[in-house]
Amino acid sequence: MTSAAISSASAAGQPAPAGRADGRIDCDVLVIGGGSTGAGVARDAAMRGFSTVLVERADMATGTTGRFHGLLHSGGRYVVKDPKAAQECIGENIILRRIADDCIEDTGGLFVTTPIDDPGYADRFIQGCKATGIEVQEIGVAEALRREPRLNPRISRALVVPDATVDAWKMVWSCVRSATQYGATVLPYHEVISVIRDGSRVAGAVVRGPGGELRIRAEVVINAAGAWAGKIAAMAGCEVKVRPGKGIMVATNHRLVNTVVNRCEMPADGDILVPIRTVSVIGTTDTLVDDPDDWPISRQEIDEMLTAGENLVPGFRESRTLRVWGGVRPLFQDEGPAETRDVTRAHAVLDHRARDGVEAFLTITGGKFCTYRLMAQDAVDAACGVLGTSRPCRTADEPLPDSGEQKFYRIGSRLAGRERTLHDEQLICECELVRRGALEEAIARRGAASLDDIRRALRLGMGPCQGGFCTYRATGILHQATNLSAAEANRALLEFLQERWKGLHPLLHGDQLRQAWLDDWIFQGVLDVEHLPLAEQERARV
Amino acid sequence: MTAQAGTRAADAVVLGAGMAGLTAAVRLAEAGLRVVTVAKGLGSLRLAPATIDILGYGPGRVDSPAEALPAFVAAHPHHPYAAVTPGALADSLRWLAGHVDAYAYVGDASANMLLPTAIGVPRPSAVVPETMAGGDIRSLRCVAIAGLRALKDFHPALAAENLRAAAAAGGLALDARPVLLSPPTDGEADVGTLSFARRFEDPGFRGAVAAELRAALRDEEAVGFPAVLGFDQVRSVWTELQEAIGRPVFEIPTMPPSVPGMRLARALQERLRRAGGRFVLGAQAVGPEIRDGRLAGVRIRAGTRETVRLARWIVLATGGLASGGIEVELGGAARESALGLPVFGPDPGEPAFLPGYLDEHPMGTIGLRVDARLRPVGRDGEPVRQNVLAAGAVIGGARPWREKSGDGISLSTGYLAAGTILEDAG
Amino acid sequence: MTDEPAFDFIRDSLDHCVKCTICETACPVANATPLFPGPKYVGPQAERFRTPGSSDDGSLDYCSGCGICSQACPQGVHVAEINSRARATMKQQRRMPLRDHLLSRPSVEGRLATPVAPLANFVLSNRIFRVLAERTLGIHRSAPLPTFAGRTFQRWARRHRPAAAEREVVYFHGCSANYFQPELAEMTVAVLEHNGFRVLVPPQDCCGLPLQSNGIFDTARSYVRRLVGNLAPYARAGNQIVATSTSCGLMLKREAREILGIEDDDLRVVSEQTYDICEFLADLDAAGQLRTDFRAVPMTVTYHAPCQQQGHGIGKPALDLLALIPELKVIELDRACCGIAGTYGIKREKYDIAMKVGQGLFDDITSSAADLSVCDSETCRWQITHATGRPSVHPVEVLHRAYGL
Structure with a gap:
């Protein structure tokens, strides 16, 4: 796996976190968690001029954020039961639009x-x-x-x-792009292995990434790990019941x-x-x-x-x-x-100094996707408090990259886009109309060896055939476009098949079962992927 | 008013037009029977590599299907091969070779070849088109895997690298490298396999490919191509290409749709037509027609109207899970879709699927069970009907893709189903 | 049927698509031109990106509507029907050429032109007019157009006094037999009467098929509803309805429901009772009720089952019938489409594609030793004759001759 850091290299003139070469980074704000909240916090903090680092144990938006139905609430769902949540929803609904x-x-x-x-x-x-x-x-x-x-x-x-409805992956990556434009460093595939304590104060975290361990020191650490926030808090010696x-x-x-x-x-x-x-x-x-x-x-x-x-x-x-x-x-x-439905959908910022006697450590928890921006605002406001400064939030006013023209997404846009390149470009994922150029661009941008990461960026393999026809094509292109060995490419293919299978096998029946069997015919009958040469440790992983 | 409106009688109705159905239909029609093939659509043979794989893994790699089959069948008593004697298997292979005019099928059940797949895995196959046989990695020393830039379904660099690794793991010294060709495609960036096959029939296009290759090839290098070397004229395309570059050329099966599959389907359909067999396309068998307690035919639906096809025998070759011959509901309830015959699947309470993609899923062997004459049987092991014969993937008990046995099962059971009918017909 | 849940079984059939691409390998247009991205692409695939009234893919217009994709699909996707509906939406979104309106109303043209047939035919075959028509209307100057007979079959049928018969059958002749080829309709009546039927010819107008294939669905619906209304009482009384226009018969059997989305009792009963003439006669034969007093016809003919005939899902009953005729040698051609697909091949921008689609068929015919080319569909016969210079007839014409009527 190549390093998947999305850093400020392209954002000239912005304050970037110092360090890196010696396995150390110093920054103002360390955000733990790459879901919508973490991405929102990173953007907000970077926009307020803090040098910011975000770490995420896997790819961005792979926890709860990437695994919901895509509804951008009006708030209607909560009007009777939880009016406060409803109010937050409609407020954010209007802002996000x-x-x-x-x-x-x-x-x-x-x-x-x-x-x-x-x-x-x-x-x-x-x-x-x-x-x-x-x-x-x-x-x-x-x-x-x-x-x-x-x-x-x-x-x-x-x-x-x-x-x-909202594309959560696109939203998170838009926040990431914006954050990095403001100088933030975003590190997917960097898992926190310990929280650094200086006496009563949290001073950063040690993370493990593809390039080894990194020691990130920060003035304030914001725990935005969502359902995993309790685990992170425990590393800092705090108890948070999520x-x-x-x-x-x-x-x-x-x-x-x-x-x-x-x-x-x-x-x-x-x-x-x-x-x-x-x-x-x-x-x-x-x-x-x-x-x-x-x-x-x-x-x-x-x-x-x-x-x-x-x-x-x-x-x-x-x-x-x-x-x-x-x-x-x-x-x-x-x-x-x-009963979990009785738990409030509202969010809370916990300052662990008052709560647990642990300084410079905040946990943002609860909430839901559509209030991620507001959650981020509250969390960064609290971080300003910790840092003894007051800087206004601007995320409600400044549009995300590619937005701001009131041009809502339209389902037919990919079809129209494909129509323009019908003769000039190959269609790799036919179900979701993913063109070869888009795939190659995503591979280059992410430097990623995981087809699943590409999937979230492009919807590759998310249509009816669930990767049956595009996985081989995408693997061949990935192998060519990166310097992957065939063994690594093979692993990418088999991991993608496994990832697709995960969501298929519990419900396979009817048409989708016919599809799955045709897909198996392709992979096992035609390509014989079960006998692909793999490096030994890779065979063990798959 | 006609008394028998919508019924037309035949000696045999064959349901399905894949490998098994076409084989049975051609054999019956050539024997002089009045045969009607009824197919919901063009069969899955068009997706297949069209190699006749008899047994490639069982579960270890099989070098000689003929030698491995007795023990394999003993270990898998409900496998379709349990109904296929070695003699019948050999007969069916000879029969096929005699029924494809476009090019020769070579090999037999005594030994598997090891032919590269489009991702570079050497895959065991017994009987294959002559255009593919040269790919046996045990007879290759030096090979260029040739890709075509506008063909997205073939990735030569990945295939070559894997082939090298696989050969090395098998103790073979094989040098494989990719060559990416960019013959003119009239500005089209996305050209399918069939379209390439047609282009290869144009001498100008072929010449452009040969010229590009001659400049790129090293001495002693054989050339592996995606299987798109012509459709109607495959033999002359293949031969002339070899002559033009002065090297052996072999084909490697691609993703579906498969040109070799289309060649084979066309060859068998042509034979069927020549033998006077009738073909009803776009109609679906929806149930048995029982008269006087006997299966007298099959009910067919096209549009809103249901009609009856009367027949003395019915060959059920509707395919397995992938083709809809067997349908499964969410709860796991399964049915055979054309005649409602008994289906043998996972036991109740047993999980149908396991969490690992490459696990052996209990659902994988679902299908009919048959007796030695290919008559579907019930729970008691007795034939449900005397005049229904099953052939191909509708018969359960096999894992065709994992075993590399798919078209071997379809060919031999299709051939045998016709044999049973011909015996009964005297 | 207002009490039924809204359930779009045609669109829903896209759920059966497993992306196997067999339809695209069978599609005659996609095999002839890269301008058409293929039936899977514009059908079950693109449909997932469409919302009601949206139209983002103009390449869909190159679909000829031949229906071969639906026949070829091994999974039961109504590919061609999905495409037809999407094309209709597209045509509503964009300005439809006057030409498409003109080509869509054969019965209007028939009524206007029949009294002045010599003049109309002169104009239609006049080179200068055709060049003008190509420039102004987009009707290709070389495209095969029919000639008006100058009389109608309906008028003949009203005067015709059949002999007494024990059984009845309803004849749906269609516009072509009425205005362009009344002799085919008369031969059909003769063949049926020879087999002991009294042939009923209810008043009938266009079935709406050309309107439908040009995307003018609302008007097509009103035509087909009116026709079905005329035929329904006969169908309810148990009469079978036979059609010699295989495409118009298909309209009643399938397309009115599957493409125009009409769900009503009249249509259902008519649909269930409608038979292609060859299907009907072959069924008679299977029941031992077809007269086989055929004379020898010492000829060799080619038989091409047109795409629209194959849409019936009945195989090729014409082959069974022609096989009954002594000394007639029939060469079954294995080509899917002649290219014309109703009005498709007449259009300026489609003419060359249509000729390329049909090239294999034309080559088979011209290289054969056949005296005659037999084909069930009128527009295909015009196309075949146009492209090969050889005469082309309906199977009934051969039967009529063999019966010596």
Whole structure:
């Protein structure tokens, strides 16, 4: 694996963290965690002029951020149960539409009263929206069905709210690009192995990356490790109870709706159907798990998701399902209730000096994707406090790279883009219309040897065939474009197949099973990948 | 009103037009039977490398399928090969070689060749097109793997490097290196395998390739090409290319769609047509037609209308999980999609799939079980119907891709299914 | 059917696509020109990127609508139907040429031109007019256009007094037989009467197929609904309906539902009772009810099953029928498409593609020793004759001759 640092090399004139060559970096702010919150914090801190380093144990946005349904809440979901969270959502929804339009598709959202819902909830919902400042409009059932013909025709009410969908990977990488433009150093694949303490003060962290260990000293350390924040806090000698709440999601092969569809009811399992990029995602569940890194997905849970989908869109069960995955929410509560839905979705900044007597160490936890920017703002405000300075936050005003022109993402844009290069360029991932140039550019930009990292940047292998036709092509191109040995390229291929299999095997049936078997025919029958030459240690890893 | 509207009778209806179905249909039609092949679409043979792999791994690498099969079958009593005698296997291989006009199929069940795949793994195959046989790594010393810039489904650098490593691991001194060719493609950057095959039939294009190669080749180097060396005229393309560069040339199968698969499908379809066999494309078998307690034919749907095809025999060659011959629901419930015959899959309570991609998934061997005459059997081991014969991937008990046995099973069972019918017909 | 859940089975069929690309290897247009990116690409693949009313891929226009992709798909994807719907959306988004409107209304042209057929035919075959038509309308100057017969089959049928018969069958003749080739329709009636049928010819107008294939769906729907309304009472009474235009028959059997999305009882009952004429006669033969008093026809003919005929999913019943004729030698051609695909090959920008698509077929015909080329579809016969200079007939014309009628 080549070093995957995204540094300030391209950002001339900005204050960069010092050091590096001798395995040491000194900076003002060290951010631990490369999810949306960490990326947001890094951007915010860098924009306020702090020299900033972000470390992430894997690739960016691979924890909870990259594993959700893609809904940019209007806040409607929380209006009755958690008005504070609802208010935060709508506030951030409006800001993100302004600063991150390139990452957002303006799908709009519908809350519909299905036959199994409390008919009275809709009125409380409308009141809640009014109280929290969420624009809401009731439309007739016929109009709702005209807009979304597949909706359950037995719905009794339909309410329109400004929900949208968001590409979390794009959002995080946009924050990373912006942060590095402001001088930050972002280090994916750098795992914290210890927290440096100077007496009562946290003074940085030791991280292990592809190039060995790095000792990063910082004036303040911000723990933005999400569901893993408890583990990081423990390294600093603090106790933070983050309860990992598992939610699973199932993607269909194509969009069944083009608007976010929510059940108009108190939040429950499987009550949202989100059109995100080329698929619809039904979600989600909410169960406490002990370890954020180890939890299975059962057929029973998948079956419940399909039943929930059927309630929103009749015929859902017969639709092809591509994949199942889960994410773990960082639910923060010191004295937690048993039901995770009862834990607040609001976030908290913990200053461990007051709480645990540990200085220069902050934990930002709780919250959800759509409030990541606000969370970052609160965390960096607190960091300013630690550093004894006051610098205003500007992230609500300055658009992210490629955004700021109110040009929301449109699903047809890739098709239009492909149309322009039909004869000039190869199409590598046919399902998701990934062109060769885009692939080569991503490989060069990331210097990455992992096809899975490329996948998140481009959606490579995320369509119906789940990599069946593009994995060999992409491996060949990766092998050529980098200086990988064939053995390393082989490993990249087999790891990608394993990663794809992870989301497939719990739900394989019907059309997707036929696809998986054709894919196996390609890999095992035609290419014989099970006998690929690997270096010994690589064979052990795969 | 016609009393029998929508029914037309045949001696045999063959369901499916892959390797197994076409083999059975051609053999029956050539024997003078009235045969109707009904296919939902063009069969998966068009995706296949079109090498007749009999047994490549079982689980260790097999050098001689003929020698390995008795022990393999003893260890896998429900494997389709349990119904195939060595003599029948040999007959089916000879039969195939006699039915492909475009070029020769070479090899037999006594020894496997080791032919490179498109990623450079030497893969055991028994009977292959003559254009591929030169790729046996044990007979190569020095090879250039030739890629075509506009072909995204073949990566010569990766294939060459892997081939070198694999040969070295097997104690062979093989020097393999990539050569990337850029013959003119009328400005098209993304050219598919079939399109390249057609271009190779143009002498001008071939000349451009040969000229580029001559400049790039070293002495004594054989040349491995993606399998796109012509479609209708493969033999002359291959021969002339070898003459033009003065080196041996061999083909390496590519990702689907596969030109060698299309050549083979076309050859068998042509034979079927010449023998008077009928082909109904775009219609799907949806169930058995039972009359007087006997299977009298099959119900076929095209559009909104269902019709009946009456037949004395039915050959079920609809394929396995990949082709929809076997369908599986979320809970694991499985059905044979055309006639509703009993399916043998993972035991209830057993996980269908394991977490490792390359694990041996219990679902992998799902399919029908058959008796020695290829009649599908029920739980009691007795034939469900006397006049249904199963052939190809619809029969379970095998792991064709892992064993490298796919088209060997399809060819031999297709051939045998026809044999059973011909015996019964007298 | 308003009480049914909205369920788009054509679009949903994209769920069956496993990307195998067999459709693209079978597509005659993609094999003839790189301008068309292929049926998988514009079908199940691009469809995932489309929202209602959106149109981002103009290359879709090069699809000829021949339907071979749907036939070839081994997984049951309605590739051609997905493409047809997307093309209709595209045409709504962009300005549709006047030409496409003109080519879409054969019955209007038929009614206008029939009384003045000699003049109309003169104009249509006039070189100067054709050059003008190419420049102004985009109808290729060399493209095969039919000639008006100057009379209609409907008029003939109204006056025709059949002998008494025990059974009845309804004849759906289509515009072509009505205005361009009434003798084919008359031969069909004769063949059916010879087999003991009384042939009913209800009033009928265009089925809407050319409108549909040019993306004018709303008008196409009203045409086909009207036609189906005329035919439904017969179908409900148990009458079978036979068609000699294989593409218009396919409209009733499949395309009105699968492409135009019509779901109603009239269509369903008509669809279930509609037979291609050769399918109908071959079924009669299978039931032992076809008269086989054929005279020897000592000829060699080629038979080309057109793409639209293959869309019926019935195999090639014409081969079974022609095989009954003594001394007739039939060469079955193995080519998918002649290129014309209805009105596709008539258009200026598509003419060369269409001729290239059909080249293999034309070569097979001209290099054969056949006296005659047999083909079920009228537009294909025009194309074949245009490209090869050889006469081309419907299988019924051969049967008619063999019966000595």
